Amino acid sequence: MSSNIDKNKKKLDRLEKQALGENQRIIKPGECMKYMTVEIDSGCLSVELLGTSITSVLATNQIQYKIRSNLIQHSVIWKRTLPQNLISSSQNELQLSEKIVQEKVLLLLMPAKDFIQHVKSKSLLNEIKTIQQMFSSDYTFELMICGLKSYCTRNRGAVGRTESEFALSEIQLQANCCHRLLESSEEVGQVIQQYTKSIAERPYKEQKAEKYEKENFYLGNDSKDCVRVQNGIGLSRLWQQQLIKLPNVTLEIAEAIISKYPMPILLVEALEKSDSKETLLADLSIRRAGGPLTTNRRIGNELSRKICNLFMNEDPSSNI
Incomplete structure (x- = not known):
């Protein structure tokens, strides 16, 4: 009896891991777009500037879309299809429901035309706030004004530039609603495509950022200029690489410092004991090259002060 329970438990654990792997797979870039659907209000297709060119851009880029009657006229929303993982304890099988x-x-x-009317009647802010009240406070709203430049060219004097800019500034400051001016249906389609990609990849990027925030060290995306350290071998090279990363520190300067202080801790201890910390390294001699005509020069007060500031200053907002 107990052996059957153990087998069932192991099988369920395996299924849970498979389900977790599936959830991770569908949020990755390249896969996540397959699970997004753009829902465009049917009223958008009747607008002169928009029309069916929007859907042509989406179809060309293989983005799924639906034309439907949205709650808000002329709006675009996004829906994501997620597998909901259900484990049946009776059959010990993993079932996925969308x-x-x-x-x-x-x-x-x-x-x-609608934007001009709102500007003239000073009702744009009220219109945006009315729409926002229909949704939860964590929604993001963006206003896309279509064909304003061409409309104003055809209807000169329809509205002043100052009035338009004031209305747009008002909704941005008081309703946290940004805007874009779009002049063609292709531009509108491209913006929707950009938003679709950004929204699709957001869970993956948020998960990645959360993971990195928990780390106590910086994780780079490449291994360029990295130094391999193993069993103490490579520490001197690492110390040299750290110094070279500082502005105005050349290989010759780094070698001069390392010859005097082979390890960072030795430099820190010397700085702590010194009465003239900022000029501790100033007189270190830098050998430029070999040969009878070789010239020597000093590190100098300015660079010495910067290196001292880097290792001794405890203020994180201080400029080196």
């Missing part, structure tokens, strides 16, 4: 999640981002595509 779960649709709406992303908390909304684009409002406003034709230039």
Whole structure:
């Protein structure tokens, strides 16, 4: 009896790991776009500037989309399909059922004519706030004004530039709603494509950032100029590399410092004991090259002060 329970437990553990691996796979760049659907309000297709060119851009880039009647007219929203992992204890099998999640981002595509009317009646801020009240406070809203430049060219004097800029500044400051000015349906399609990619990759990037924040050291994306240290071998090279990373520190300067202080701790101890910390390294001689015509020069007061500041200053906001 107990052996059967152990077998079932091991099988369920294995299935859980498989489910976790599947969840990680679908949020990775390259895979995540397959699980995104753009839902475009049907009213967008009747707008002169927009039309079906938007969907052509999305189809060309293999982005899934739906034309439907959204809650907000002329809006674009995103939905993500997630596998909801269910483990059946009776059959010991992993079952996946789709779960649709709406992303908390909304684009409002406003034709230039509607924007001009809101500016004239000073109702743009109220319009944006009314829309925001229909959603939770953690939603992001972006206003896309379509064809404003061409509309103003055809209808000169329709509205003043100062009035338009004031209305846009007002919604940004009071409603935290940014805006873009778009002049073609291709631009609108490209913006929707950019947002789709950004929204799709957000869970992966947030997970990656959270992981790095927990680390106590900096993790680079490449191994350029890295020094391998093993069993104490490579420490001198690492110390040299650390010094060279400092501004104005050449290989010759680093070698001069290392010849006097082979390890960082020795330099720190010398600085702590010195009465003239900032000039401790100033008189160190730098040998430029070999041969009878070789000239020597000093590290100098300025670089000595900067190196002292780097190792001794405890203020994190201080400039080196």
